[in-house]
Amino acid sequence: MAEQKITIRNGKLNVPNTPIIPFIEGDGTGPDIWAASVRVFDAAVAKAYNGERKLMWKEVLAGEKSFKQSGNWLPNETLEAFREYLVGIKGPLTTPVGGGIRSLNVALRQELDLYACLRPVRWFEGVPSPVKRPDLTDMVIFRENTEDIYAGIEYMNGTPQAQKMLEFLQDEMGVKKIRFPESSSFGIKPVSKEGTERLIRAAIQYALLHKKPSVTIVHKGNIMKFTEGAFKTWGYELAEREFGDKVYTWSQYDRTLAKQGQEVADAQQKAALDGGKLLIKDSIADAFLQQILLRPSEYSVVATLNLNGDYISDALAAIVGGIGIAPGANINYLTGHAIFEATHGTAPKYANQDKVNPGSVILSGAMMLEHLGWQEAADLIYKGIEAAIAAKRVTYDFERQMEGATLLKCSEFGDEVITRM
Numbered sequence: 001m002a003e004q005k006i007t008i009r010n011g012k013l014n015v016p017n018t019p020i021i022p023f024i025e026g027d028g029t030g031p032d033i034w035a036a037s038v039r040v041f042d043a044a045v046a047k048a049y050n051g052e053r054k055l056m057w058k059e060v061l062a063g064e065k066s067f068k069q070s071g072n073w074l075p076n077e078t079l080e081a082f083r084e085y086l087v088g089i090k091g092p093l094t095t096p097v098g099g100g101i102r103s104l105n106v107a108l109r110q111e112l113d114l115y116a117c118l119r120p121v122r123w124f125e126g127v128p129s130p131v132k133r134p135d136l137t138d139m140v141i142f143r144e145n146t147e148d149i150y151a152g153i154e155y156m157n158g159t160p161q162a163q164k165m166l167e168f169l170q171d172e173m174g175v176k177k178i179r180f181p182e183s184s185s186f187g188i189k190p191v192s193k194e195g196t197e198r199l200i201r202a203a204i205q206y207a208l209l210h211k212k213p214s215v216t217i218v219h220k221g222n223i224m225k226f227t228e229g230a231f232k233t234w235g236y237e238l239a240e241r242e243f244g245d246k247v248y249t250w251s252q253y254d255r256t257l258a259k260q261g262q263e264v265a266d267a268q269q270k271a272a273l274d275g276g277k278l279l280i281k282d283s284i285a286d287a288f289l290q291q292i293l294l295r296p297s298e299y300s301v302v303a304t305l306n307l308n309g310d311y312i313s314d315a316l317a318a319i320v321g322g323i324g325i326a327p328g329a330n331i332n333y334l335t336g337h338a339i340f341e342a343t344h345g346t347a348p349k350y351a352n353q354d355k356v357n358p359g360s361v362i363l364s365g366a367m368m369l370e371h372l373g374w375q376e377a378a379d380l381i382y383k384g385i386e387a388a389i390a391a392k393r394v395t396y397d398f399e400r401q402m403e404g405a406t407l408l409k410c411s412e413f414g415d416e417v418i419t420r421m
Ligand SMILES: NC(=O)C1=CN([C@@H]2O[C@H](COP(=O)(O)OP(=O)(O)OC[C@H]3O[C@@H](n4cnc5c(N)ncnc54)[C@H](OP(=O)(O)O)[C@@H]3O)[C@@H](O)[C@H]2O)C=CC1
Pocket: 029, 091, 092, 093, 094, 095, 096, 105, 322, 323, 324, 341, 342, 343, 344, 345, 346, 347, 348, 356, 357, 358, 359, 360, 397
């Protein structure tokens, strides 16, 4: 079968029957997970389309495998392949702590301007969870993926750059509140109006398309007023300006409350929501992290900045069974570029043991198939995963919390999904 490129025209993907899909295997547990996952993807597509469609995999290098081969952590050819073929998938890549290379995962998102990190969090029947009602958690995180503290603008204490930054802040900006100036390192947190608006727009469009009840803007705007606080303000303004006839915002509520009192504001909100409008609300990040445990059913689509989104992703994943089953996508809705990847990292202590749960990458692949419009293949994957879990044939992370479960290796779980799809 001749391989072909996915293209985009007027914002719509044109997907051939044999699309070229670049993939990065990943570091640590990445190779084990990829080996199990790719067999699931191929089996689902073959079964769904009787062999008429096929994903044409093209390996591209990044991370340790790439460095070993070429001395380059993220070769240009890899970036070019994701640019040219539009849609790809990747395993996790290691980022050293406190020094060394900056994150290759973040670099890919920034280089390709994949501004929305989309991470759906739902419970699969039978998955062990630390909460009583994991079924109440059904959220979709839209994490801003190109800005915030992740921009990597940092200066290490003791360097001339940190000294220059200190002098600039103290001498030119009149800053007096740096507690230990001589031993401080500095980090910069850029948050733009454009970056905020495109992320919030994507979250609202998603919520409208999927008939979700609300979008919650999560921020720490009480403390970081001009970055996180502006994210909230710009978000509400965009919602009212671009989606005024389809949404009702807490900002509107507050204005009515101030002018006409609570009774009128409550009635206005009720009428808007009864009329099918999408509620746009907000929550301060620390309070949100307790709300998701106490009142998860009140939250649906979540729009947030990069660091909050990172924390919230793992916290929410834990509620529905852990990061062994937490998929995701990095998307630019304007150019069509997308790279699918799990929420978890390389889990290096389990590397090459054929042990960890490939569920997150398998589900990321199902999201990719949905993105391509290959829903039938994605549905087979969901069916296979649900059935494998229901039969309690699972990897170590679930098995250790389930009674009467059979422990499977990473590869065996992949086989199990294939058998049951
Ligand atoms: N997008 C990416 O590529 C990401 C990369 N990273 C990078 O990964 C490296 C390791 O990060 P770390 O903080 O240890 O986080 P990890 O997500 O790699 O692992 C943390 C823990 O999560 C559990 N876990 C992770 N993956 C799986 C899986 N597939 N199945 C079941 N359980 C799993 C394990 O828990 P337990 O010990 O309980 O078994 C593991 O010890 C770092 O360099 C980090 O920067 C991190 C996140 C995302």
